[in-house]
Amino acid sequence: MKDWWIYKGDRSTDRLARLATHQPPWRSFDGEIDEGYAVPSLDDDRYRADRERGAGYIADENETELVNSALYLRRPLLVTGVPGVGKSTLAYSIAEDLGLGPVLRWPVTSRTTLRDGLYRYDAIRRLEDANLRRLEEPEAGAEGGPERPVTDAIGKYLQLGPLGTAFIPTKRPRVLLIDEIDKGDLDLPGDLLTVLDEGRFDIPELARLAEHSPTVTVGTDDEDGRARITRGRVACRAFPIVVLTSNGEREFPPAFLRRCIRLTIADPSREKLLSIIEQRIGREAAEAADGEDGVISAFLKRRATGSLATDQLLNAIQLRLAGAWTAPADLDRLTGATMHTLSGPDAT
Structure with a gap:
C-alpha cells in the first residue's frame, strides 16, 4: 500500500x-x-x-x-x-x-x-390533496376559516x-x-x-x-x-x-x-480469479478450481473465444460445491451449462 x-x-x-x-x-x-x-x-x-x-x-x-x-x-x-x-x-x-x-x-x-x-416533484398528488382539503375545510380567507400556508x-x-x-x-x-x-x-x-x-x-x-x-x-x-x-x-x-x-x-x-x-477494467488474470474465489467462497474452493483440468482453466479457455463474466465462474464452482458435475468427465457439461459467452463469434 x-x-x-x-x-x-x-x-x-x-x-x-x-x-x-x-x-x-x-x-x-x-x-x-x-x-x-x-x-x-x-x-x-x-x-x-x-x-x-x-x-x-x-x-x-x-x-x-x-x-x-x-x-x-x-x-x-x-x-x-x-x-x-x-x-x-x-x-x-x-x-x-x-x-x-x-x-x-x-x-x-x-x-x-x-x-x-x-x-x-409529485405535483399531481399535491393538487389532489389541495382539492381534497377544499372539500373538507372552510374556504381559506373566509370569516372564521384558517389561513392556508403559502408553501x-x-x-x-x-x-x-x-x-x-x-x-x-x-x-x-x-x-x-x-x-x-x-x-x-x-x-x-x-x-x-x-x-x-x-x-x-x-x-x-x-x-x-x-x-x-x-x-x-x-x-x-x-x-x-x-x-x-x-x-x-x-x-x-x-x-x-x-x-x-x-x-x-x-x-x-x-x-x-x-x-x-x-x-x-480488464478481464481478471488467473491469479486474480484465484484471489476472487478465495475471497468470495474460500481457500479450499479456490484450490479445487485450480490446475490444468480445473474449472478456472476451462473458464479461461472458453473466455478466449468470447466474453465471459467472473460471476459465471463463481456459479460453476458453487454448483460443484453442491455436488453437481463433480466428476472430471463432467467438466464440459458444467462449462456448457454455466459459461455461455456473452459476446464474440461463439456467443450463445
Whole structure:
C-alpha cells in the first residue's frame, strides 16, 4: 500500500482526512453542512449485502491508483469494461473500504433525464390533496376559516434522487454510482457537466417560495432520510465520489471525457480469479478450481473465444460445491451449462 492512497486503507478517518488537506483550489465547495442529516451506516443489517459485495472486490494497483486520483481531484471516475467484470462492484468497494454509508445508485436507461437523478416533484398528488382539503375545510380567507400556508407543505411532495442526495452538504463524501451511462440519451453526459462541475443545483419549485419559506425539509434517496433545503439550492460541502460505468457501447463528448478520470477494467488474470474465489467462497474452493483440468482453466479457455463474466465462474464452482458435475468427465457439461459467452463469434 502506498502512502498517498486513501482507498484501500484501513477505514480510518485519518486517511480520509487527507482529502481536506489536499484539495485543488478549482474544486472547492462551500455548502453549509446539514448537521441534522444522518447518513445511514453500512454496519446496519439492512445493508449487509452491500457491505459484503464491497468487501469481496479485489482491486489491482492500477485500479487503486486511479480511484485515489479521482478522490484527490474531486472528479468522476468513468469505469469501462465488459459486462460482469466488476465495474459496479467497485463503487461498493469504495464505500465499504472508507466507511461512507450505502451506495447511492442511479441506474440509467434510454429514457433517463438529469432531473430523474436530481429530484422528483409529485405535483399531481399535491393538487389532489389541495382539492381534497377544499372539500373538507372552510374556504381559506373566509370569516372564521384558517389561513392556508403559502408553501402548502410542499416538502412532502419533493424527494431528492440519488444524484441530488449525493450533493447534500455533509462532512464526509457519499459514493454515487451512475450505472450504465452509455445507455442514456445522447444529451445526458452533457447535462451532467454543469452539476458535476459546480457541485450544486437549484430546485425551482422551492426557489419560488424562498421569500415566504426559506428552508424546506424534503425526502431523500436514503431510507427515511429528510434533508433541509435553503432557498431552493442544494450545494455540496464534500464532493461525492462519483463512479460512472460504461460497457463501451458508445463514445462520449470530449468535454465530458476531459472532466473524468478514466479506468478500463480488464478481464481478471488467473491469479486474480484465484484471489476472487478465495475471497468470495474460500481457500479450499479456490484450490479445487485450480490446475490444468480445473474449472478456472476451462473458464479461461472458453473466455478466449468470447466474453465471459467472473460471476459465471463463481456459479460453476458453487454448483460443484453442491455436488453437481463433480466428476472430471463432467467438466464440459458444467462449462456448457454455466459459461455461455456473452459476446464474440461463439456467443450463445
